[in-house]
Amino acid sequence: DLFNDWGIGGEKENGFLLLLDIDGEDYYALCGTGLDSTFSAGMVKQYNDQYLEPDFAARRYEAGVQKFFE
Numbered sequence: 001d002l003f004n005d006w007g008i009g010g011e012k013e014n015g016f017l018l019l020l021d022i023d024g025e026d027y028y029a030l031c032g033t034g035l036d037s038t039f040s041a042g043m044v045k046q047y048n049d050q051y052l053e054p055d056f057a058a059r060r061y062e063a064g065v066q067k068f069f070e
Helices: 041-057 061-069
Strands: 016-021 026-031
Touching: 016 061, 026 041, 041 061
Parallel strands: none
Antiparallel strands: 016 026
């Protein structure tokens, strides 16, 4: 709902939402349907595990997000 409410990705639905829940110690990654052919669910999980998780676990949130999107 948040993805749609904020209009992430516009009409092409090609946006990407990375939501960090610092207090809950969790994060969520979701790509718009316009990116389904580019980013599979498995690929997004791999990006989470490889680029975000190590820094997130160490509370270096900004570094993890930057690596994820680079």
